[in-house]
Amino acid sequence: MVSVAQWPALDRTSGDLEGQVYRLMRDRILHGQLPAGQRVPSTRTMALALGVARSTVVNAYDRLKAEGYLQSATGAATRVAAFPAAPLSGQAVSPMPNQPRITEFKTGGLFEPGVPDVSAFPHAAWARCLGARGRSLRVHDLGYGDHGGIRELREALLDHIAATRGVIARPEQVVIVPSTGAAIGLLASVLLQPDHAGDIVWMEDPGYASAQAILRMAGASLVPVPCDAEGIDIAQGAGPSPRLIYVTPSHQYPTGATMSLPRRLALLKFARANGAIVLEDDYDSEFQYASRPIAALQGIDRSEVVAYIGTFSKTLAPGLRVAYAVIPSRLLAATEAAQRLRGAVVPVHIQAALADFMREGRFRAHLRQMNAIYAERMAATVEALRRYCGDGLEVAEGGGGLQLASWFCDIETDDVAVARAINSNGFAVRPISALYLGPARPGLLLGIARMEARAADAAVARIARLLATMPVNA
Amino acid sequence: MVSVAQWPALDRTSGDLEGQVYRLMRDRILHGQLPAGQRVPSTRTMALALGVARSTVVNAYDRLKAEGYLQSATGAATRVAAFPAAPLSGQAVSPMPNQPRITEFKTGGLFEPGVPDVSAFPHAAWARCLGARGRSLRVHDLGYGDHGGIRELREALLDHIAATRGVIARPEQVVIVPSTGAAIGLLASVLLQPDHAGDIVWMEDPGYASAQAILRMAGASLVPVPCDAEGIDIAQGAGPSPRLIYVTPSHQYPTGATMSLPRRLALLKFARANGAIVLEDDYDSEFQYASRPIAALQGIDRSEVVAYIGTFSKTLAPGLRVAYAVIPSRLLAATEAAQRLRGAVVPVHIQAALADFMREGRFRAHLRQMNAIYAERMAATVEALRRYCGDGLEVAEGGGGLQLASWFCDIETDDVAVARAINSNGFAVRPISALYLGPARPGLLLGIARMEARAADAAVARIARLLATMPVNA
Numbered sequence: 006m007v008s009v010a011q012w013p014a015l016d017r018t019s020g021d022l023e024g025q026v027y028r029l030m031r032d033r034i035l036h037g038q039l040p041a042g043q044r045v046p047s048t049r050t051m052a053l054a055l056g057v058a059r060s061t062v063v064n065a066y067d068r069l070k071a072e073g074y075l076q077s078a079t080g081a082a083t084r085v086a087a088f089p090a091a092p093l094s095g096q097a098v099s100p101m102p103n104q105p106r107i108t109e110f111k112t113g114g115l116f117e118p119g120v121p122d123v124s125a126f127p128h129a130a131w132a133r134c135l136g137a138r139g140r141s142l143r144v145h146d147l148g149y150g151d152h153g154g155i156r157e158l159r160e161a162l163l164d165h166i167a168a169t170r171g172v173i174a175r176p177e178q179v180v181i182v183p184s185t186g187a188a189i190g191l192l193a194s195v196l197l198q199p200d201h202a203g204d205i206v207w208m209e210d211p212g213y214a215s216a217q218a219i220l221r222m223a224g225a226s227l228v229p230v231p232c233d234a235e236g237i238d239i240a241q242g243a244g245p246s247p248r249l250i251y252v253t254p255s256h257q258y259p260t261g262a263t264m265s266l267p268r269r270l271a272l273l274k275f276a277r278a279n280g281a282i283v284l285e286d287d288y289d290s291e292f293q294y295a296s297r298p299i300a301a302l303q304g305i306d307r308s309e310v311v312a313y314i315g316t317f318s319k320t321l322a323p324g325l326r327v328a329y330a331v332i333p334s335r336l337l338a339a340t341e342a343a344q345r346l347r348g349a350v351v352p353v354h355i356q357a358a359l360a361d362f363m364r365e366g367r368f369r370a371h372l373r374q375m376n377a378i379y380a381e382r383m384a385a386t387v388e389a390l391r392r393y394c395g396d397g398l399e400v401a402e403g404g405g406g407l408q409l410a411s412w413f414c415d416i417e418t419d420d421v422a423v424a425r426a427i428n429s430n431g432f433a434v435r436p437i438s439a440l441y442l443g444p445a446r447p448g449l450l451l452g453i454a455r456m457e458a459r460a461a462d463a464a465v466a467r468i469a470r471l472l473a474t475m476p477v478n479a
Numbered sequence: 480m481v482s483v484a485q486w487p488a489l490d491r492t493s494g495d496l497e498g499q500v501y502r503l504m505r506d507r508i509l510h511g512q513l514p515a516g517q518r519v520p521s522t523r524t525m526a527l528a529l530g531v532a533r534s535t536v537v538n539a540y541d542r543l544k545a546e547g548y549l550q551s552a553t554g555a556a557t558r559v560a561a562f563p564a565a566p567l568s569g570q571a572v573s574p575m576p577n578q579p580r581i582t583e584f585k586t587g588g589l590f591e592p593g594v595p596d597v598s599a600f601p602h603a604a605w606a607r608c609l610g611a612r613g614r615s616l617r618v619h620d621l622g623y624g625d626h627g628g629i630r631e632l633r634e635a636l637l638d639h640i641a642a643t644r645g646v647i648a649r650p651e652q653v654v655i656v657p658s659t660g661a662a663i664g665l666l667a668s669v670l671l672q673p674d675h676a677g678d679i680v681w682m683e684d685p686g687y688a689s690a691q692a693i694l695r696m697a698g699a700s701l702v703p704v705p706c707d708a709e710g711i712d713i714a715q716g717a718g719p720s721p722r723l724i725y726v727t728p729s730h731q732y733p734t735g736a737t738m739s740l741p742r743r744l745a746l747l748k749f750a751r752a753n754g755a756i757v758l759e760d761d762y763d764s765e766f767q768y769a770s771r772p773i774a775a776l777q778g779i780d781r782s783e784v785v786a787y788i789g790t791f792s793k794t795l796a797p798g799l800r801v802a803y804a805v806i807p808s809r810l811l812a813a814t815e816a817a818q819r820l821r822g823a824v825v826p827v828h829i830q831a832a833l834a835d836f837m838r839e840g841r842f843r844a845h846l847r848q849m850n851a852i853y854a855e856r857m858a859a860t861v862e863a864l865r866r867y868c869g870d871g872l873e874v875a876e877g878g879g880g881l882q883l884a885s886w887f888c889d890i891e892t893d894d895v896a897v898a899r900a901i902n903s904n905g906f907a908v909r910p911i912s913a914l915y916l917g918p919a920r921p922g923l924l925l926g927i928a929r930m931e932a933r934a935a936d937a938a939v940a941r942i943a944r945l946l947a948t949m950p951v952n953a
Contacts, residue, residue, distance in 0.1 A: 021642065024642070028645075031779070035779060035781075067771075068771055071770050071771060071773065072740055072773045072774060073739055073740025073741065074740060086740065120622065120623070123618050123621040123622060124618050126618070126621055128614070128616075128617070131613060132610070132613035132614040133613075135609060135610065135613035135828060136606070136609065136610030136613050136614075139605060139606035139607075139609035139610050139613075140602070140606040140610075142602075142798075143602070144597050144598050144600070146798055147597040147600055147796035147797065147798035147799070148594065148597060148796070148797050148798060149594070149792075149797040149798075150797070150798060168495065168498070171502075182822075183657060183822060183823060183824045183825070183826070184822030184823075184824055185822065186819075186820055186821060186822025187821065187822040187823055187824075190820075190821055190822070194696060215819075215820060218820050219820045219821070222668060222817065222820055222821075224698070265547055266546055266547030266548060266560065267547065270509075296545050297541075297542055297545060299545065299546045300546060305505070305509055307509075318623075322621035322622070323621065323622050323623040323624070324616075324620055324621035324622060324623075324624060324826065324827035324828075325621070325826055325827075325828075326824045326825060326826040326827070327826070328822075343696065345660075345689075346660055346664075346689060346692050346693045346696055347660060347661065347664055347693070347696075347823070348656075348657060348658030348659065348660025348661040348664070348802075348823070349657060349658075349661055349821070349822070349823040350657045350658055350661075350800045351657070351800060351826070352657070352798065352799055352800040352801070352825070352826060352829045353798035353799075353800070354609060354798075354799075354829065355826045355828065355829060
């Protein structure tokens with residue numbers, strides 16, 4: 006018989022006395038302190054000892070019996086059940102796991118790339134759309150539905166990207182996902198064989214580090230293809246044919262270059278001839294300052310070799326968690342199957358509210374407003390960078406997008422060390438060399454989205470002072 | 480000079496005349512109808528021919544120049560630019576893709592498994608929570624934030640599953656994802672090597688077809704381990720050690736069996752000894768009719784070999800698109816990195832509203848209500864099935880969950896053919912043999928969630944009449 010004196014006092018503030026009795030006893034059984042066959046106190050004795058109602062102990066014992074910790078024949082005493090083995094001692098588990106490789110960058114400082122300004126987020130209009138759909142959605146909307154997204158949002162989105170980006174597709178080709186990462190992963194899962202290690206993917210170089218990491222995680226062998234002021238030069242791709250070619254034609258990440266028309270046509274021709282799919286990541290093409298945005302590659306592709314990706318993370322807010330892909334027709338069946346399994350889906354309330362938000366013209370209005378704000382910030386940053394750092398840094402045009410590339414004139418500069426030194430002073434600039442797969446050119450990437458125009462001059466002046474204190478090739 | 484007579488009439492109802500002019504000319508250039516070097520009509524001539532304002536044509540030409548389709552030296556005529564090659568004719572792309580293998584089942588009929596009843600969804604309470612958060616969320620909530628989920632929801636969820644499922648974890652171990660599929664995929668990406676074809680995963684057999692397909696898509700080699708009335712018998716696993724063992728201990732899918740305590744302890748001991756992770760999919764454990772739900776495996780695991788998965792798809796609504804995983808501590812860093820890249824994230828508004836909904840006790844109340852409804856439906860279905868089909872079908876207990884397994888006494892029965900015949904009469908039952916990886920036992924799986932208790936008798940009687948018309952071994 007187990008002595009009751011050994012039980013600790015219960016926590017009477019928690020409310021769940023029964024659960025406490027259950028766990029106390031269960032843990033002792035699992036740890037071998039109550040061995041198999043041992044009689045346990047009667048419910049009456051236990052209740053008295055613990056100072057709880059007898060029904061509390063009865064319920065806890067019932068649960069322990071139901072779960073197999075205790076057993077009792079009718080009329081006989083309750084005893085600890087016999088187990089195959091005590092499971093809670095022994096060796097630790099073997100070493101793990103397959104860490105995705107991605108360079109960690111500092112976040113949260115000035116000039117951080119990739120992060121939009123959400124301070125002008127249209128809270129009132131969004132709350133109204135969301136609240137209305139919270140009230141109006143009904144039973145038929147709340148099921149599993151179409152894993153590619155609700156019809157209304159696919160149509161509203163397609164109207165928008167047809168008008169602004171020249172994308173040509175049917176609503177069925179649109180897949181709504183929570184992020185660009187999910188969209189890239191979806192396409193990778195359709196195009197790359199999991200049991201076929203090293204499917205080849207050609208990447209713009211330098212390029213988007215997360216895309217590199219996602220595709221590697223999907224098992225791809227990445228082959229860098231150099232980029233210049235006209236974007237990727239497909240003629241410089243070497244080795245076996247790729248399954249996938251990842252590009253950012255509107256604003257090449259990180260250089261900001263817009264892919265020229267001859268390069269676009271060469272890329273499409275190459276993809277068609279080699280049975281490759283071009284993954285066009287059009288992540289912040291909506292922000293264009295100097296000139297009208299160039300239409301998407303997808304719209305001039307008549308062979309359906311382009312899969313197109315866009316996101317609301319830059320245009321509205323990252324926390325909204327909505328992005329999209331436009332899939333070539335012949336990949337649709339495979340993509341639908343993969344999307345259903347991968348389950349990177351977007352809540353129906355958010356989709357419906359976003360469709361309304363777009364139909365009401367709220368999205369277009371917000372884009373117009375943000376374009377004006379970002380244009381001013383980009384111009385101020387470009388100007389300050391040229392003024393204060395023009396001797397040592399070659400500054401990109403800044404014609405669009407949310408980041409600005411600049412290159413060290415001294416190609417021996419250790420931009421990782423320089424960025425680290427700058428960032429220890431409250432900045433979050435990126436060393437561009439870290440974004441290369443192939444031979445790297447040193448530079449700094451600055452996010453302009455949250456740098457108010459009137460503050461840009463002083464911020465860049467501080468960077469210039471910091472640069473001045475560093476030895477050449479810092 | 481291009482003649483203007485050849486241009487088709489514009490669609491004057493569309494509003495975007497400039498876009499039409501741009502696309503008309505662009506497409507002719509891309510198709511080689513306007514060859515390189517060709518002079519294009521002056522903006523004045525073109526405007527007259529098309530019947531549009533000259534500024535419309537000027538803007539369209541500017542866009543074509545900006546995108547590289549047209550070129551003009553100052554003062555000279557505008558001409559079609561030279562391209563490397565006409566890209567729009569030629570060979571089609573090579574055959575594609577890596578189709579995930581998953582058995583397609585009929586959806587939308589009576590007794591469809593896996594689909595909850597959302598007709599009692601608490602619309603008013605949910606709309607209030609969602610509307611309130613739509614109004615109250617601000618700038619600092621709308622950024623990228625933590626890809627694992629917002630703190631409030633992780634805490635509210637953990638409080639709930641600690642109380643109801645005995646799960647023991649810290650909020651950092653909770654990852655909020657849109658679906659069970661996303662959770663399984665996340666863990667697969669952490670535990671299986673993409674470039675290491677055929678990492679071994681042991682699967683309960685029979686088992687959840689989507690889990691099989693997701694893990695295959697991630698490159699796993701699946702090894703079936705037989706299940707009986709006590710759940711998976713790990714001692715029957717054969718061959719090399721697995722990296723991952725997928726189980727549904729609360730209500731084994733599809734048999735409904737609850738894993739016995741000795742089997743649970745043996746499973747944990749095996750996983751610890753062999754460096755495997757147990758993936759506990761606790762998909763509908765909240766619904767328990769005969770007795771109190773047995774606590775989760777996760778809560779009795781002190782070696783952190785269990786990764787736990789749950790979902791709101793069954794308890795609230797699939798359209799909500801919220802599920803979660805509880806990750807062992809030593810996999811946290813890898814999981815966070817993978818989650819950031821995979822980007823299967825949930826909108827902040829939904830997370831915040833759900834946290835409030837849980838804190839207010841709305842979720843608990845809804846579970847209580849649905850438990851009563853489903854218990855009645857399960858009982859009615861079990862009773863009717865035993866009454867009408869008891870001669871030919873062995874019916875499971877139906878002690879919990881949203882589906883009911885039944886087994887053909889004649890083990891030669893072709894359950895796929897039988898299910899097809901039944902389903903052509905408005906049902907959507909599943910043949911259980913399709914859920915096996917190894918040697919199969921024929922049976923039928925019925926979803927009880929949307930079968931009203933008063934209608935179950937007549938529906939099952941119809942199934943019985945259909946069965947009677949089929950030859951044995953149909």
